[in-house]
Amino acid sequence: MPNASIKDEKTYKSLREDGASREKAARIANAQASDSQHPSEKGGKQRPYEDWTKDHLYDRAQELGIEGRSDMDKGALIDALRNH
Known part of the structure; x- marks a missing residue:
C-alpha cells in the first residue's frame, strides 16, 4: 500500500x-x-559532531528522542545521532 x-x-x-x-x-x-x-x-555549515561538547550532543539527542542517551558516552552519542 x-x-x-x-x-x-x-x-x-x-x-x-x-x-x-x-x-x-x-x-x-x-x-x-x-x-x-x-x-x-x-550540506550544512554545522561543525562536525566531534567538535561538540557532550552536553550539546546530549541535548540534540534529546531533541530527536534518541533512547538510552543518558547512558551514552560522547562516541556513542555521535554514533546515535549519525544513525538516527
Whole structure:
C-alpha cells in the first residue's frame, strides 16, 4: 500500500532494505524527489559532531528522542545521532 507522505517509494524501500530507519528513509527519499533539495551534495555549515561538547550532543539527542542517551558516552552519542 503506497504511503502518500513518501514521494519516492523505490528509494524509500531500498533504504529500508539497507537498514535505514523509517524516518531517515522517508527524509532521504522525499529530498531526492524534490527539485529544490540536493541530498547528495555536501550540506550544512554545522561543525562536525566531534567538535561538540557532550552536553550539546546530549541535548540534540534529546531533541530527536534518541533512547538510552543518558547512558551514552560522547562516541556513542555521535554514533546515535549519525544513525538516527
